[in-house]
Amino acid sequence: MSSPVAPVLHSLNQIILGKDAQLRLVLACLLARGHLLIEDVPGMGKTTLALALARVLGLHFQRVQFTSDLLPADIIGVSVYETATGGFRFVPGPIFSQLVLADEVNRASPKTQSALLEAMEERQVTAEGETRALPEPFFVIATQNPSYQLGTFPLPESQLDRFLMRISLGYPPAEAERQLLMERERRDLLGELQPVLTPAQLLGLQDQVRAVRTAPALIDYLLALVQRTRELPGLRQGLSPRAGLALRRAAQAWAFIDGRSGVIPEDVQAVFAAVVGHRLVAAAERDGAATSAAAILAQVAIP
Amino acid sequence: MSAPAAPAGLGDYLPVATLLRLLAVLLLVFAPHAMRLPVWESGFIAALLLWRALAARRQWRMPPKLLRAALVFAALGGVYASFGRVSGQTAGTALLCVMAALKLVELRGRRDVMVMIFLMYFMLITHFLYSQEIWTSLYLLLSCLAITALLIECQHLGQLPPRQTLRRAGAMVAQALPLMLLLFVLFPRIPGPIWGLPADAGAARSGLSDSMAPGDIAALIESDDVAFRVRFDGPAPPPAQRYWRGPVLESFDGRTWSKGWSAPPPLLDGDIRYLGTPVRYELTLEPGRMPWLLALELPQAVDLPPDARLNGNGELLARRPIIERRRYTLLSNPDFAFAPALDARQRQRLTRLPNGYNPRTLALARQWRDQGLADAAIAARALRMIRDENFVYTLRPPPLARDSVDGFLFDTRRGFCEHYSSAFTVLMRAAGIPARVVTGYQGGTLNEPGGYYVITQADAHAWSEVWLDGRWQRIDPTAAIAPSRIERGLGSAIGAGEGLPDYLVRRTAWRDALKARWDWVNARWNGLVLGYGPELQQQFLQRFGIDDLRTMILTLTALLTATMAILGFVLLRRAAPARAHDAAQREWQRLLRQLARRGYRPRADEGPRDFVARVLAARPQWRATLQPAAELYLRNRYLEAPDAARLAALHRAVRGVRLS
Numbered sequence: 001m002s003s004p005v006a007p008v009l010h011s012l013n014q015i016i017l018g019k020d021a022q023l024r025l026v027l028a029c030l031l032a033r034g035h036l037l038i039e040d041v042p043g044m045g046k047t048t049l050a051l052a053l054a055r056v057l058g059l060h061f062q063r064v065q066f067t068s069d070l071l072p073a074d075i076i077g078v079s080v081y082e083t084a085t086g087g088f089r090f091v092p093g094p095i096f097s098q099l100v101l102a103d104e105v106n107r108a109s110p111k112t113q114s115a116l117l118e119a120m121e122e123r124q125v126t127a128e129g130e131t132r133a134l135p136e137p138f139f140v141i142a143t144q145n146p147s148y149q150l151g152t153f154p155l156p157e158s159q160l161d162r163f164l165m166r167i168s169l170g171y172p173p174a175e176a177e178r179q180l181l182m183e184r185e186r187r188d189l190l191g192e193l194q195p196v197l198t199p200a201q202l203l204g205l206q207d208q209v210r211a212v213r214t215a216p217a218l219i220d221y222l223l224a225l226v227q228r229t230r231e232l233p234g235l236r237q238g239l240s241p242r243a244g245l246a247l248r249r250a251a252q253a254w255a256f257i258d259g260r261s262g263v264i265p266e267d268v269q270a271v272f273a274a275v276v277g278h279r280l281v282a283a284a285e286r287d288g289a290a291t292s293a294a295a296i297l298a299q300v301a302i303p
Numbered sequence: 304m305s306a307p308a309a310p311a312g313l314g315d316y317l318p319v320a321t322l323l324r325l326l327a328v329l330l331l332v333f334a335p336h337a338m339r340l341p342v343w344e345s346g347f348i349a350a351l352l353l354w355r356a357l358a359a360r361r362q363w364r365m366p367p368k369l370l371r372a373a374l375v376f377a378a379l380g381g382v383y384a385s386f387g388r389v390s391g392q393t394a395g396t397a398l399l400c401v402m403a404a405l406k407l408v409e410l411r412g413r414r415d416v417m418v419m420i421f422l423m424y425f426m427l428i429t430h431f432l433y434s435q436e437i438w439t440s441l442y443l444l445l446s447c448l449a450i451t452a453l454l455i456e457c458q459h460l461g462q463l464p465p466r467q468t469l470r471r472a473g474a475m476v477a478q479a480l481p482l483m484l485l486l487f488v489l490f491p492r493i494p495g496p497i498w499g500l501p502a503d504a505g506a507a508r509s510g511l512s513d514s515m516a517p518g519d520i521a522a523l524i525e526s527d528d529v530a531f532r533v534r535f536d537g538p539a540p541p542p543a544q545r546y547w548r549g550p551v552l553e554s555f556d557g558r559t560w561s562k563g564w565s566a567p568p569p570l571l572d573g574d575i576r577y578l579g580t581p582v583r584y585e586l587t588l589e590p591g592r593m594p595w596l597l598a599l600e601l602p603q604a605v606d607l608p609p610d611a612r613l614n615g616n617g618e619l620l621a622r623r624p625i626i627e628r629r630r631y632t633l634l635s636n637p638d639f640a641f642a643p644a645l646d647a648r649q650r651q652r653l654t655r656l657p658n659g660y661n662p663r664t665l666a667l668a669r670q671w672r673d674q675g676l677a678d679a680a681i682a683a684r685a686l687r688m689i690r691d692e693n694f695v696y697t698l699r700p701p702p703l704a705r706d707s708v709d710g711f712l713f714d715t716r717r718g719f720c721e722h723y724s725s726a727f728t729v730l731m732r733a734a735g736i737p738a739r740v741v742t743g744y745q746g747g748t749l750n751e752p753g754g755y756y757v758i759t760q761a762d763a764h765a766w767s768e769v770w771l772d773g774r775w776q777r778i779d780p781t782a783a784i785a786p787s788r789i790e791r792g793l794g795s796a797i798g799a800g801e802g803l804p805d806y807l808v809r810r811t812a813w814r815d816a817l818k819a820r821w822d823w824v825n826a827r828w829n830g831l832v833l834g835y836g837p838e839l840q841q842q843f844l845q846r847f848g849i850d851d852l853r854t855m856i857l858t859l860t861a862l863l864t865a866t867m868a869i870l871g872f873v874l875l876r877r878a879a880p881a882r883a884h885d886a887a888q889r890e891w892q893r894l895l896r897q898l899a900r901r902g903y904r905p906r907a908d909e910g911p912r913d914f915v916a917r918v919l920a921a922r923p924q925w926r927a928t929l930q931p932a933a934e935l936y937l938r939n940r941y942l943e944a945p946d947a948a949r950l951a952a953l954h955r956a957v958r959g960v961r962l963s
Contacts, residue, residue: 215941217885262942265910301907 003259004205005031007196008056015052015186015193016045016169018176025167025274026053026141028253030202031209034164034246035120035140037105037155037278044169046143048186050101053141057202058195060135062097066108068151072115079128090128095119098135098199102142106152113155116140117162137202157281164246165271166278205256212252213262220303221265222248225272228300229280236281243279250275265302272297317412321456322359324465325416326352326407328449332423333400335430335442340397341385347378348404355407371408378405396429416457423450437828448476489844491856492837510591511549511742514561515765517707520721520742521698523763524793527806529589530744530762531597532826534755536583542746542790544637546600546766546777547758549743550593551616553653555732557660558707560725560740565652568615571643575601575617579638587630587829594621597743597758599635600777606634615643617775628829642774645737653737653770661708661729668733679771681734685727686783692716696723696785698797698804720788723780724765737770741777746792751816753823761793761807886950887939890957894932901962911936925962932956 003009005027012023026049029036038046047063054061064075077093094100095116102116119125120140124133142163145152160166172180180186197205214222222244230238239247248263250271255263273293280293330352337345357363366374378401379389386394403422410419427443427450452472456463463471510530512519531547539545554563581603588597596611596619604613608631610622619633645653656665671681695717703710708729711722718726724740731738745764747756766779782789788796794807835843849855895905898918905914915933919926935953943949 213942213944217888217940260942262937264912264937264941266912269908269910298908302910 003257004208005257009257011056011193011196012049012052015189016049017179018173019169022167022169023049024254024257025165025271028250028257028271029165029274030057030137030139031206031256032164032246032249032253033137033206033209034249035142035162037160037163037166038141038143039146039166039168040143040170041145044171045186046141046169047101047103048190049169050099050141051187051190052193054099055190055193056195057099057197058199059098059137059139059202061099061101062094063101063103064094065103066105066112068107068109070108070112072112073127075112075116076119076125076127088128090130090132092132095125096132096134098137098139100138100140102140104145105142106144106154108153110153110156113153114159116142117155117159121162137199137206160278161240161243161246163278164250165274167274209249209253209256212255212260214248214252215262217303218251218263218265218268219248221268221300222251224300224303225268225296228296229276232296239276239279243276247272247275269297317416318461319359321416321453321460322410323356324456325410325419325453326356328446328453329403329407329419329423331446331449332426333404335433335439336396336400336426339393339433340400341381343381344385344397344401347381348400351404351407355410365411366408371405374408375402375405378402392432396432399426399429413457413460416453420450420454420457435833437825444476448472451475487832487835488840489855489859491859492835492840510589510760511593511595511763513550513552513593514559515552515721515725515740515742516559517700517703517711517718517722517725520763520765521700521719523760524698525804526760527804528760529822529825530591530758530760531586531588532750532755532757533587533599533747534585536585539749539756540582540599540637542792543782545746545756546764546779547597547744547747547762548600548602548617548619548741549595549597550741551618551768552740552742553616555656555725555729557657557705560728563652567618568643568649570604570613570615570617574615574641574643576640576642577601577603577636577638578640579636581634581636583632583634585630585632587628587826587834588625590625590627590629592624592626594624595619596621596625596629596631598633600637601635601639601641603634603636606632617641628833630830630834640774645770650737650770653739654732654735656729656732661706661733663706663709663713664726664729665733667712668730672734678734678736678769681736682731682769682771682778685730686778686780689723689727689780690783694718694723694784696781696788696796720781721765723784724767727778727780728767728769731767731769739768741766741768745779745789748792748819750819750823750826752820753826755826757819757822761804885940887936887945887953890950890953891936891940894936894957894960897960897962911940922962925960928956928960929962932960 008027009020009023012027013020016023026036030053038049040046050063051061053059064070073093075093075095077091077096079088079090081087082089105113105116108116119134123138124131126132144155171177225247226239226244229235232238247268251263251267254271255261255267258267260267276293276296280296333348333352337348340348358365379398382394382398382401383389386397388394389398399422403419403426406415406419406422410416424447427446430439430443448469449472452465452468455468455471455475456465459468511523550562551567552560552562554561582599584599586597596608598619601617602613602619607613607619608621608629611619611631613619621629668681671684676684693716696719697717698719700711700718700722701715703715708726711718712726712730728738728740742763742765744758744762745766746762747758749755750757764781766777766781768775769778770776779789785796794803794810797803797807844850844855849858891911898904901922903914903918903921905911909917911933915929919929932953935949935956939945939949939953
């Protein structure tokens with residue numbers, strides 16, 4: 001089964017070494033029209049990944065470094081008075097790009113965070129009483145330092161599920177790291193990267209993802225998984241219907257990347273941890289292991 | 304008794320109003336037991352209920368674990384101290400009640416209320432051990448309704464107002480009634496105490512005992528409980544012949560008559576000559592915890608109940624004390640000659656009196672004897688004395704001193720039937736004539752609506768049996784002093800102010816009619832509901848062509864099993880729909896079975912693709928047939944819309960799988 005996005009994956013693998021599974025997830029998230037949250041300590045290649053993605057897909061890219069004094073207007077844009085015309089002109093902020101990298105999103109104040117998250121959800125921005133649509137495709141990659149670091153505002157649970165997936169890249173495998181150190185710097189390689197898709201093609205792929213079949217038997221499986229999270233005593237709350245929809249879309253994208261016309265249970269299992277991990281809150285610290293995504297998968301039989 | 308580990312969470316929340324309703328229902332369930340339990344226990348339970356109500360209102364803290372445990376052991380010890388045991392009917396019930404009340408001490412959440420509810424259903428049943436009257440049944444039905452309403456409330460906490468829960472409970476109980484009736488009629492009745500009723504089962508009741516002291520029978524009169532009911536198979540004998548024979552008392556200690564040490568002799572052929580026409584009747588005896596089966600004097604020893612025998616004293620005795628209502632049919636002859644052989648030893652025993660008691664009575668008898676009177680004349684003389692001298696028939700005799708018969712015959716001259724029969728018998732014995740006291744009942748009232756006779760404790764009586772002309776003759780001295788007692792019953796024989804019980808004083812026509820009607824309802828209840836045993840069930844079912852109990856049990860079991868199976872199947876199907884309709888999955892299951900035989904089973908959470916990949920990694924030689932089948936399965940079940948041709952292809956592919 002050949003993947004329709006094989007060239008994209010190939011190019012990305014040139015830049016981010018030894019992270020094929022994560023790259024597939026990132027691509028699945030993008031194809032499912034979701035947004036991505038990367039949780040990692042600095043220096044794991046988050047920015048490089050975003051740059052590579054923008055380059056390979058031919059997307060207009062902007063990066064916002066989140067700091068504690070960042071204001072909503074810094075993201076969305078402001079109206080400035082122009083003496084020449086005697087009127088106000090809206091200067092769009094960095095959010096008006098096809099791929100936005102919101103770096104260290106948990107350093108900004110909650111007010112700024114919610115401005116970003118609202119824009120992500122609505123795919124439009126209302127500023128100065130005027131609603132402006134964001135470009136298509138629109139994909140936000142937010143990165144977050146693990147919240148035990150000082151001086152951060154962890155994203156509230158209610159807003160975490162605006163992200164379709166949460167992944168972490170993690171350290172590269174030993175062989176990949178060796179290659180990394182021996183060869184040229186990856187950032188330099190970026191410039192040589194050629195776009196393999198146009199934004200219009202990407203939109204077409206996103207539409208195809210929506211058409212991937214989810215059979216009744218598969219819906220039964222999704223329901224069983226969601227239901228299980230609602231029954232587990234160790235969880236403070238189960239998955240919402242929105243989470244169920246997200247799971248279906250992500251599984252469709254995964255199946256699409258694998259070149260399948262329908263979703264099979266393995267697709268759901270592949271994306272389950274990334275889609276569900278940040279939406280489940282264990283009731284107590286000690287329950288963490290029993291309620292991890294992998295544990296839930298192991299508890300639910302495939303119908 | 305274990306406390307929940309964590310404080311009651313949101314799912315276990317219990318509103319105060321529900322808790323108070325629980326306490327109210329619990330009170331309803333406890334109430335009939337209150338008089339039967341020891342006083343300390345009733346008080347303890349009441350205190351616990353009150354404490355729990357206050358604790359709920361004022362948000363008091365629950366007592367610590369150690370105190371709770373101490374209370375439990377104290378209650379256990381209390382029950383043991385009161386009864387000397389913790390099992391059996393009374394002690395077991397007492398233990399159940401106090402422990403159920405103690406459950407309140409740790410009652411926090413909905414879960415505990417559920418436990419309480421099932422305890423209460425169980426406690427309801429224990430009431431039937433004590434009483435099976437109509438009122439009891441109605442009361443328990445009402446309590447059952449209340450408990451069910453509480454159960455419904457707990458299932459919909461805070462969602463249903465009490466009126467709604469009551470209505471639903473009513474509907475549920477009403478729906479259960481036909482089932483109850485059906486089970487009542489059809490559930491196989493097995494003779495004997497199948498449920499293992501404890502030895503002390505049955506309610507304590509008043510009734511005749513195996514001894515008689517002055518005041519005993521008068522005390523019995525205070526109760527208007529039914530002793531037994533009789534339905535005659537023809538015309539009833541006149542009141543003066545309706546003597547119902549109970550314990551025969553042959554030993555006198557100066558005050559009390561008792562059975563004596565020697566066992567009554569066996570009844571020999573020819574001891575009783577039955578004269579006149581016999582009377583056949585059906586007698587329903589209320590349990591009295593005594594082995595005597597009351598019978599009209601004198602019963603014939605034919606067609607007796609299997610566990611009963613007629614002894615040489617003319618007593619009909621069951622093998623064991625009667626603890627359940629019994630119905631039996633007898634044949635009696637009011638005319639009889641009771642003439643067993645009386646040897647010298649028996650004669651001596653039957654004339655024995657204690658030394659040094661009642662000297663004046665002894666002197667009187669000796670004086671009559673010295674006058675040269677024959678036995679019969681002495682008896683007539685004694686009866687004349689009672690009739691003609693100023694004796695009074697009263698329920699309020701003055702207290703008697705040590706020489707009770709002397710005191711009665713010469714000083715007070717006021718007494719009840721036990722005084723007269725006792726004094727008369729002592730007089731006879733003092734004159735050397737064998738005599739004894741017979742206790743039982745006399746008379747009885749016709750129940751007009753039911754056409755049967757009711758004999759209550761007010762009809763309890765004692766008379767004398769004297770050996771005259773070579774046979775036992777009944778002489779009732781009460782008939783000499785108060786003939787109307789024998790003819791028309793106690794109410795007409797006792798004057799005002801002589802201690803007649805209230806229920807006999809307040810008699811009016813309509814009251815009597817109402818009472819008769821109610822007794823008739825009770826008798827029907829006893830006969831049809833409580834008396835519905837193996838025989839009646841068989842008779843009833845024979846009308847529907849079911850002759851054989853075994854067949855009936857089998858039919859019933861088969862029908863019930865089939866109904867349950869169908870119901871269960873339908874419910875299961877409803878719970879898991881569409882599962883079996885998946886044709887592709889059926890094919891896949893077939894393939895899985897084939898693989899399972901070779902030792903490959905998918906984990907529950909293992910997808911079909913991963914599973915096949917795992918199998919092929921181990922057995923690459925199966926790829927040729929297994930891989931296409933697996934792919935076709937994925938296409939049929941997940942990847943593409945259902946299609947008959949593709950399904951057929953899958954079918955063929957699965958058939959074609961070769962695992963070798």
